[in-house]
Amino acid sequence: MIRLQDVAKIYNRGSQQVVALQHVTLEMGKGEFVVLMGPSGCGKSTLLNLVGGLDVPTSGEIFIDGLPLGKLTDRQLSLLRREKIGIVFQFFNLLPTLNVQENTELPLLLQGVSPKEASRKAEVLLSRVGLSHRMTHAVHELSGGEMQRVAIARALIHNPEIILADEPTGNLDSKTGSDILKLLKSISEESEYTVLLATHSLEATRYADRVIHLRDGRVLNSPSLSGFEPF
Ligand SMILES: Nc1ncnc2c1ncn2[C@@H]1O[C@H](COP(=O)(O)OP(=O)(O)OP(=O)(O)O)[C@@H](O)[C@H]1O
Ligand SMILES: [Mg+2]
DSSP: OEEEEEEEEEEEETTEEEEEEEEEEEEEOTTOEEEEEOOTTSSHHHHHHHHTTSSOOSEEEEEETTEEGGGSOHHHHHHHHHHHEEEEOTTOOOOTTSBHHHHHHHHHHHTTOOHHHHHHHHHHHHHHTTOGGGTTOBGGGSOHHHHHHHHHHHHHTTOOSEEEEESTTTTSOHHHHHHHHHHHHHHHHHHTOEEEEEESOGGGGGGOSEEEEEETTEESSOTTSTTOOOO
């Protein structure tokens, strides 16, 4: 359902070129939990941003459900993002002026879903992430792990097929990080979400159907060598 075909991303900074990704060819199937590992600067966030349609590759093509992102119009791309992709960030990106429920339902309200329906779905999702008792809390009244659970509920509320998570545990202690990983894993198993998770955390590999190692913008292990550890 996600396919990257010889993808490169090169940033031009004046006369300097930064090769963030090169020759990346990958496939991820529906319901697969894929962990993207590698040192700082190896291209993890770049890859996630490209799959999420937040940035465009310099060369190569990315397909989601067979649709080539590079050939879509802006409108088609934002529609595809809105329907199929949910994103979870390291720093949660919650709006501080909205409470837990309002943060969760915001994507639906922006899509024109009725407030009643949005609030019903927010309740279901917040219950799923164990936060029914925090619906009216302000963001600053939450722990880091709770903030990330709200962010996960928000990422799931439009029922996407793909969850992109960029270091979702990077800002949490190890126990809370572990809980978030388990939550993402069980959610992906229940509903067949495809999860692509970038992390430095070795623990995340325990939950992975497949681990992809990136170094200097390249994939180290070939897709056919699932679970291959290069060290
Ligand atoms: N907008 C940009 N302009 C120039 N270079 C960039 C830009 N964004 C990223 N890079 C460079 O591209 C490379 C890959 O960056 P990326 O953010 O994808 O790494 P990462 O693996 O996510 O690192 P981290 O683990 O620290 O988050 C890095 O060398 C970075 O400096
Ligand atoms: Mg990053």
